[in-house]
Amino acid sequence: MAIAERTKAYPRPSLHRASQLVYRNALAYKHYWIAFISGFFEPVFYLVAVGFGVGQFVGGVPFGGGQLDYASFLAPGMLAASTLNGALFDGFFSPFFKLNWMRTYDGIITTPVNISDIAVGEVAWALIRGTIYGAGFLIVMLVFGLIHSPWALLALPAVMLSSGALSAGAMILTGITKQISSLEKVMTLVVFPLFLFSGTFFPVSLYPGYLRPIVQATPLYHSASLLRALTTGAVGWATLWHVVYLVVMFVLASALAIRLMRRRLIS
Amino acid sequence: MATSASSEPEALIQAEGLNKLFGELVAVDAVDFEVRKGEAFGFLGPNGAGKTSTMRMIGCTSPPSGGTLRVIGMDPVSQASEIKARIGVVPQMDNLDIELTVRENLEMYARYFDIPRDVANPRIDELIDFVQLQEKVDSKVEPLSGGMKRRLTIARALINDPDLLLLDEPTTGLDPQARHLVWDRLYRLKQRGVTLVITTHYMDEAEQLCDRLVVMDKAKIVTEGSPPDLIARYSTREVLELRLSDDAREKLATSADDLADRVEWLPDRVLLYTETGDATLAAIHESGIQTYSALVRRATLEDVFLTITGRSLIE
Numbered sequence: 001m002a003i004a005e006r007t008k009a010y011p012r013p014s015l016h017r018a019s020q021l022v023y024r025n026a027l028a029y030k031h032y033w034i035a036f037i038s039g040f041f042e043p044v045f046y047l048v049a050v051g052f053g054v055g056q057f058v059g060g061v062p063f064g065g066g067q068l069d070y071a072s073f074l075a076p077g078m079l080a081a082s083t084l085n086g087a088l089f090d091g092f093f094s095p096f097f098k099l100n101w102m103r104t105y106d107g108i109i110t111t112p113v114n115i116s117d118i119a120v121g122e123v124a125w126a127l128i129r130g131t132i133y134g135a136g137f138l139i140v141m142l143v144f145g146l147i148h149s150p151w152a153l154l155a156l157p158a159v160m161l162s163s164g165a166l167s168a169g170a171m172i173l174t175g176i177t178k179q180i181s182s183l184e185k186v187m188t189l190v191v192f193p194l195f196l197f198s199g200t201f202f203p204v205s206l207y208p209g210y211l212r213p214i215v216q217a218t219p220l221y222h223s224a225s226l227l228r229a230l231t232t233g234a235v236g237w238a239t240l241w242h243v244v245y246l247v248v249m250f251v252l253a254s255a256l257a258i259r260l261m262r263r264r265l266i267s
Numbered sequence: 268m269a270t271s272a273s274s275e276p277e278a279l280i281q282a283e284g285l286n287k288l289f290g291e292l293v294a295v296d297a298v299d300f301e302v303r304k305g306e307a308f309g310f311l312g313p314n315g316a317g318k319t320s321t322m323r324m325i326g327c328t329s330p331p332s333g334g335t336l337r338v339i340g341m342d343p344v345s346q347a348s349e350i351k352a353r354i355g356v357v358p359q360m361d362n363l364d365i366e367l368t369v370r371e372n373l374e375m376y377a378r379y380f381d382i383p384r385d386v387a388n389p390r391i392d393e394l395i396d397f398v399q400l401q402e403k404v405d406s407k408v409e410p411l412s413g414g415m416k417r418r419l420t421i422a423r424a425l426i427n428d429p430d431l432l433l434l435d436e437p438t439t440g441l442d443p444q445a446r447h448l449v450w451d452r453l454y455r456l457k458q459r460g461v462t463l464v465i466t467t468h469y470m471d472e473a474e475q476l477c478d479r480l481v482v483m484d485k486a487k488i489v490t491e492g493s494p495p496d497l498i499a500r501y502s503t504r505e506v507l508e509l510r511l512s513d514d515a516r517e518k519l520a521t522s523a524d525d526l527a528d529r530v531e532w533l534p535d536r537v538l539l540y541t542e543t544g545d546a547t548l549a550a551i552h553e554s555g556i557q558t559y560s561a562l563v564r565r566a567t568l569e570d571v572f573l574t575i576t577g578r579s580l581i582e
């Protein structure tokens with residue numbers, strides 16, 4: 001009884017200890033730097049192929065009461081999607097292998113670094129990597145003339161927020177997934193639909209009324225809408241709502257992810 | 268408050284009525300043991316006996332389900348970080364970081380333990396020499412042989428200069444050369460005053476390394492003592508191993524109980540536990556029983572182990 005009560009006093013995460021995980025991942029990427037660089041090109045390829053290629057046949061997209069050229073509409077959507085991709089990779093796939101295959105975390109928890117440090121460290125790494133790619137992509141947007149407002153200065157913090165919230169969400173998947181086959185299921189059933197249908201490629205106003213609330217509940221919708229508001233300058237009160245959604249998601253998902261990871265690692 | 272740091276307990280680990288449950292399953296059942304400072308202490312036992320479960324509780328990665336446990340005078344649940352800072356863990360299954368090189372593995376663990384770089388760097392060099400991985404420092408972990416990986420895991424466990432080293436089956440799966448190298452290193456650590464806790468199912472390993480050991484079986488500690496103690500208690504000094512024809516077996520069966528303290532009939536051999544194997548063998552030959560082969564050997568911990576835990580697989 002006494003022991004059961006004491007176990008509830010879990011250690012809090014420390015940023016210093018969590019930063020060691022960030023260092024570890026950076027060290028690992030020294031050996032896989034090509035993989036690191038390739039992460040930058042994916043959204044750029046989409047932007048070029050779909051935004052400028054397909055965009056020629058599209059004309060304008062109804063947006064904020066007016067018309068927006070398709071590439072300007074798509075670019076912030078691709079930026080949001082790239083934070084989702086990064087979050088999945090750094091918050092789910094890579095931790096999944098460390099947890100279940102390489103047993104990296106089993107080793108780390110024999111040191112003073114604890115499970116909440118590990119979770120915070122992995123999310124921090126995802127956030128840092130997402131931010132680096134986001135910065136690169138924003139420069140590409142600037143060069144292609146797809147940034148239409150000084151509000152875009154806030155786009156980088158928004159990318160950080162989106163990366164943090166989405167990777168904390170991805171860590172929840174790490175905490176509940178045991179089979180490697182689940183990775184593929186998550187990709188086809190969750191990620192791909194999110195990628196295509198969250199207001200990334202076309203505006204949510206195209207959906208029939210009963211589908212809209214579903215789309216508007218997804219995190220990628222909020223991420224894409226927030227970034228689009230900032231790069232186009234169509235900022236309003238609704239923009240703040242996207243921020244609140246992502247902040248709340250970040251906090252709740254982090255707390256839940258830590259609990260789930262603890263359940264997986266301590267038995 | 269000051270006393271808790273200065274009064275080093277003579278017993279580094281104390282367990283009383285320690286339990287571990289996994290749901291309904293009792294993995295460790297009310298065990299009592301004490302590990303003294305500077306000794307090499309062994310947990311011996313067949314598969315599933317509860318050795319790893321016990322080690323993980325000591326290492327503060329698995330909360331006890333009941334009983335009391337003190338490690339270096341501290342509570343493994345509320346003072347886990349303090350304890351972890353002072354122990355080294357060699358887990359049963361290697362969990363080296365395969366995305367990093369040999370040296371980077373040690374560097375990272377120095378960081379996890381928050382060891383300043385100017386202390387860590389010379390220590391890493393020293394540890395790489397100690398486990399003889401000089402040629403492999405910049406190699407990735409994956410291509411290393413099993414023995415090298417094990418040695419790297421031991422080096423990793425020593426990065427924080429621990430007072431207590433927990434080794435869960437340190438040489439399982441290694442070839443004889445690799446095992447002897449590991450034994451030699453562990454022996455040196457003991458000489459330096461590091462307290463070792465070792466689990467193993469190799470009796471020769473326990474005999475070589477352990478000052479004292481407990482035998483676990485089905486979640487309980489069934490006996491405890493030093494290797495010579497246990498041999499004296501559970502076995503005779505010598506064992507005579509005979510290979511016989513079926514006829515000779517039958518003949519021996521009628522008189523064997525008078526010739527030895529205890530006789531064990533195995534499919535391929537007969538074991539006679541006796542104080543002087545040569546005398547027993549002579550008596551057997553005198554009674555006209557022919558032997559294909561006869562071997563007199565000292566009794567080992569293996570004989571003790573098999574006497575206590577039986578020969579059949581219990582799984």
Ligand SMILES: Nc1ncnc2c1ncn2[C@@H]1O[C@H](COP(=O)(O)OP(=O)(O)OP(=O)(O)O)[C@@H](O)[C@H]1O
Nearest residue numbers: 267289292294312313314315316317318319320321
């Ligand atoms: N995390 C766990 N969840 C459920 N049961 C477990 C867990 N870990 C161990 N057990 C069970 O507890 C019992 C003791 O296992 P343990 O690993 O401690 O044995 P062991 O003596 O180390 O065996 P081995 O020599 O095979 O390593 C076994 O029945 C095992 O199946």
Ligand SMILES: [Mg+2]
Nearest residue numbers: 318319320359
């Ligand atoms: Mg074990």
